[in-house]
Amino acid sequence: MDDITAKRLIFAMLDADGDGVISAEEYFARAERVAAATGRTKDDPLVIAARTAGQRAWTAMDANGDGGMTFDEYEVWAGARAFDAVCEPVLGGLFDLADTDGDGALSLAEFTTLRTALGNPVSNIRAAFSVLDVNGDGQISREEYLASVRAHVSGEDSPMGEALYSLGAAEVG
Ligand SMILES: [Ca+2]
Ligand SMILES: [Ca+2]
Numbered sequence: 001m002d003d004i005t006a007k008r009l010i011f012a013m014l015d016a017d018g019d020g021v022i023s024a025e026e027y028f029a030r031a032e033r034v035a036a037a038t039g040r041t042k043d044d045p046l047v048i049a050a051r052t053a054g055q056r057a058w059t060a061m062d063a064n065g066d067g068g069m070t071f072d073e074y075e076v077w078a079g080a081r082a083f084d085a086v087c088e089p090v091l092g093g094l095f096d097l098a099d100t101d102g103d104g105a106l107s108l109a110e111f112t113t114l115r116t117a118l119g120n121p122v123s124n125i126r127a128a129f130s131v132l133d134v135n136g137d138g139q140i141s142r143e144e145y146l147a148s149v150r151a152h153v154s155g156e157d158s159p160m161g162e163a164l165y166s167l168g169a170a171e172v173g
C-alpha cells in the first residue's frame with residue numbers, strides 16, 4: 001500500500017459522515033464513544049487524559065482554525081512526525097480506555113469493543129487481531145499496536161494496512 005492510499009483510507013475512516021471534511025465533532029466523538037462503550041464515567045482519569053490528548057491533537061490538525069480538516073490538509077500534515085508528536089498520545093489514550101483490565105494489552109474482547117466503538121467493521125476480527133498480535137501471545141500490547149499504526153501512517157509496509165482494510169478492522173488517527 002503506498003503512502004497516499006494509506007492516508008486516503010485513514011482519512012475516510014476519520015470522516016465518519018463522508019462529507020470530505022474531518023470535523024472537530026467527528027474527531028472528539030471517537031474518545032467519547034470508546035469511553036461510553038467501556039462504561040467509563042466522564043471524570044475517569046483515563047477519559048480525561050484521552051480527551052485532553054484529542055484536544056491537543058485537534059489544535060495541531062486544524063491549524064487554520066476553521067473547525068475542519070480536508071484531505072488536502074490532512075495529506076500535507078500526516079506522516080511519521082505528526083504521528084509521534086500528535087497522534088500517538090491520542091491512540092495511546094484510546095488504547096488505554098479499551099484496556100479495561102488495565103494490564104497494558106488488549107485481549108480479543110477488549111479489541112472488539114474498541115473496534116465496535118470506533119465504528120469499524122468487526123467481521124474477521126480474529127484475523128485482524130492475530131495480525132496485530134505480532135509476537136503471538138494472544139494479546140495486542142500497547143507497543144505492538146502503536147508500532148503497527150505508526151508504520152502504516154508512515155507509508156511503510158505494515159500489518160496495520162491489512163488489519164485495517166482487507167480484514168476490516170483496527171484503529172488509526
Ligand atoms: Ca465529516
Ligand atoms: Ca487488557
Ligand SMILES: [Ca+2]
Pocket residue numbers: 132133134135136137138139140141144
Ligand atoms: Ca502480543
